[in-house]
Amino acid sequence: MNFQQLRYIVEVDRNGLNVSEAAETLFTSQPGVSKQIRALEEELGVAIFVRHGKRIVDVTEPGREMLNIARRVLADADNLHRVGEEFRNEGQGRLSIATTHTQARYKLPKVIAEFTRRYPKVRLELHQGSPSQVCDMVLSGDADLVIATEAISDYPDLVMLPCYQWNRGVVAPSDHPILKARPLSLEEIARWPIITYDSAFTGRGQMNKAFLGRGLKPNVVLTAIDSDVIKTYVRMGLGIGIVASMAFDPLMDKGLGMNDAGHLFESSTTRIGIRRNVWLRGYIYAFVELFAPALNRHVVEAARAGGGTDPGL
Amino acid sequence: MNFQQLRYIVEVDRNGLNVSEAAETLFTSQPGVSKQIRALEEELGVAIFVRHGKRIVDVTEPGREMLNIARRVLADADNLHRVGEEFRNEGQGRLSIATTHTQARYKLPKVIAEFTRRYPKVRLELHQGSPSQVCDMVLSGDADLVIATEAISDYPDLVMLPCYQWNRGVVAPSDHPILKARPLSLEEIARWPIITYDSAFTGRGQMNKAFLGRGLKPNVVLTAIDSDVIKTYVRMGLGIGIVASMAFDPLMDKGLGMNDAGHLFESSTTRIGIRRNVWLRGYIYAFVELFAPALNRHVVEAARAGGGTDPGL
DNA sequence: GATAGTTACGGTAGTCGTAACTATC
């Protein structure tokens, strides 16, 4: 048994049980892959794949178990290299964060400023995308961390750690009557045209729930993917905006005002996500702790080991 | 990188950083081991071992991380073979249980009877020993499960799952006045010569604590490693016995009586222990569940993944 | 000087790729 063989079976599984494609992905010959898989099956004494004659059509039951183990082994092999890198150039490296606009624009700047001060040699990369896109970036290894709110929970390979809770506020031009409404009510909000986040994005679920719960039908005239865009349109008088409270800055956002709506909607939790079986460099733990001081290295490791065990195994 | 190299570094670490000995253990040549280790260090870009000239004198910090990962990889490699075996001869195999006398004698018989009925082709092995001995058996792979009470908690590689709680009773010849004592008190017990478990064994800690808490000094005249031996000496009139309640059977133990002492001592918890990163065959999960119905496969897997993360990592 | 580890070198085994062949859809 060797790593290559494990790589082969994992890749065949990933490529829809197609040996030829797997061989291509692995930059090797198809017969080689085929042969090694047979050799592995021979050694382990069990068929990993179900074959109809020559075609591979399914994964056997033991095969499923074995693929799980094989994937973990390969991840660990990777981890060994990561550890090497970590110590070869301590403090140097790359930190790639996949996140949504609101985080990148309003929450991360302070954290990143402090982080770069502490780790000047770490090259930072910010990737933006929708919640599912940013999760995919981490799953594929293109990013180390994902910071998002609409935390997609059904990725077994992703560990999501709650960082902080936040809620929404209504932004409107300074002279807009809704800014005076005390207390602010859903009925009042529903009276105006609304501009808010795109439904694929942060916490639209909570909003809809709140309105529906009161039998209201909000008049959403425009959706956008980020708070700045929303504020721009609010400034133009297209409607009132519902955005994350943190996305309003009284100093910067001249001509606009905010009326907090935290009592009207269920709060949203922003989470940081990491791949389960991946060894993390020291500065990544440091970054997570800077972002959410409760998440020290020990807590993160415990969370990664525990919780979210997949019942499939 | 290959499995062999990982095996080499792990074995060198295990053999007190002695390459020659490691080579011997692995039935291979010393230069081969040496060379492969250098090759691995080369590939990973970091020294795993600290050398004084040629002698290996310590493990580097990245080395410690790498050894942890390497051990997991090797365990997984093993696991792949285990999975193979499981499915090659389903229902057949070996189940090796390391336990203490009291469990083997009083608690296991029913469970084992049921287990052998369900899995007639599984060869059962019972190993007996002191709590630390039985734990070692599991750690070294000689046994699959350990069932013990004085659950040694400082084995990071062992996951201990609580199964049930039990307490003690006083056994004495049928006509002994202590059997009439209602309620039974520590003071009453302390009045008589006591025969109980050896201190290395089950739950002596709880007993001493109870007596000390009342400023009493029990007169322990004899200690033994198992309940049957204790009862034998009690029968001979050497003193009263303090044993696990389950170790008394009114039908079998003619001439003796028991007075329950559950209110006097802190109860003990019997635990089942398994190695953390080892893949378990289906019938092992079945056995655990037979022994402690709450511990179904899902619970066991969750416990194995979580808890007891070693802060060293 | 004894013990422990590295360098040198030859034999062997096993992996990889090309080519030819075979089976499934």
Next chain:
DNA sequence: GATAGTTACGACTACCGTAACTATC
């Protein structure tokens, strides 16, 4: 007949073991 996988074979690599050498205690 096109697509997918296996068998066959030759080249090459890399691992292992012996032997000689070198450094540490």
